[in-house]
Amino acid sequence: MTANVAGTGSGGLGRQTAGHPWFHRLSRVGLAxxxxxxxxxxxxxVRVGMGEGGGREADRGGALQEIAGRPGGAVVLWLLVIGLAGLALWGFSEARYGQPVPDGRKARKRLAAFGRGVVYTVACAGTLAFVLSSKSSSSDQESKSFTARAMSEPGGRWLVLAVGIGVIAWGAHQVWHGASRDFRQELKTFGMDQRVQRTVEALGVVGHIARGVVAMSAGVFLAYAAITFDPGKAKGLDGTLRELAATPAGPWLLIAVALGLVIFGVYSLCESRWRKVEAVRS
Structure with a gap:
């Protein structure tokens, strides 16, 4: 009797929720x-690299402003809030029950899923705040503000350095994830024909590598800010991308990486169709 009651308690209800088709659909909306x-x-x-930025910052805030300025933008913004909430819940469910991939119940996989849940919770909250206020802070301002606040606390400099190293490590993992095609185990490749599978894999390789390069660059700026004890050195997504244009390769490197992010966006849309989002069975 006790076992049956426990099975229908919060743990059993949580697994039922994570395994419900509507929860899967919500996760796929989030990927889209x-x-x-x-x-x-x-x-x-890309527009920044071509000198046609139009005042928009190349980060989530700039993207939200772009959507808000289009017909039907308010509806799309609310769908984004719902989708990002779905991604956050999906991350936490995989942290609790494991990922539907080989070794998906190991601690490192669950920790990665939990981190994903936290990241998308923050993104969802920021998007909701924009919808309610039509104001969005720059990613550069947020990064500098976080760095300054952290460095004002005892040991905060080392915390910022640790976060920077962590972001670099995550970016390096994304590069490896793409170059090794390890992401294929996350996809329902049995549901694709050969041509579609080759196309999705190519998108995944390029997209993950571009995403990783941007993350590693942002991590370097954050670590450098900690080492030099200068919060102004920290960069958000927009600042990191713009710094690529200041390299000897000029704006072409920025444009190349930007196109890689576009490709990752297309890959994410493919994931909304073929990603494994079902909860691990007990």
Whole structure:
């Protein structure tokens, strides 16, 4: 009797929720929302590289402003809020029950899923705040503000350095994830024909590598800010992308990486169709 009651308690209810088809659909809506954001951020970055930025920053805030200025933008913004909430819940469910991939119940996989849940919770909250106020802070301002606040606390400099190193490590993992095609285990490749599978894999390789390069660059700026004890050195997504244009390769490197982010956006849309989102069975 006790076992049956426990099975229908919060743990059993949580697993039932994570395994419900509507929860799967919500996760897929979230992947599509992520794809839309990357498409817009990449497109804005391409325009910056071509000298046609139009005042928009190449980050989530700039993407939200772009959507808000279009017909039906309010509806799309609310769908983004719902989708990002779905991604956050999906991340936390995989942290609780494991990912539907080999070794998906190992601690490192669950920790990665939990981190994803936290990131998308923050993104969802920021998007909701924009919808309610029509104001969005710059990613550069947010990064500098976080760095300054952290460095004002005892040991905060080392915390910022640790976060920077962590972002670099995550970016390096994304590059490896793409170059090794390890992401294929996350997809329902059995549901694709050969041509579609080759196309999706190519998108995944390029998209993950571009995403990783941007993350590693942002992590370097954050770590450098900690080492030099200068919060002004920290960069958000927009600032990181613009710094690529200051390299010897000029704006062409920015445009190349920006196109990679666009490609990751397309890959995310493919994930909304073929990603494994079902909860691990007990």
């Amino acid at each position: 929302a992520r794809g839309l954001l990357y498409l817009l951020v990449g497109w804005l970055a």
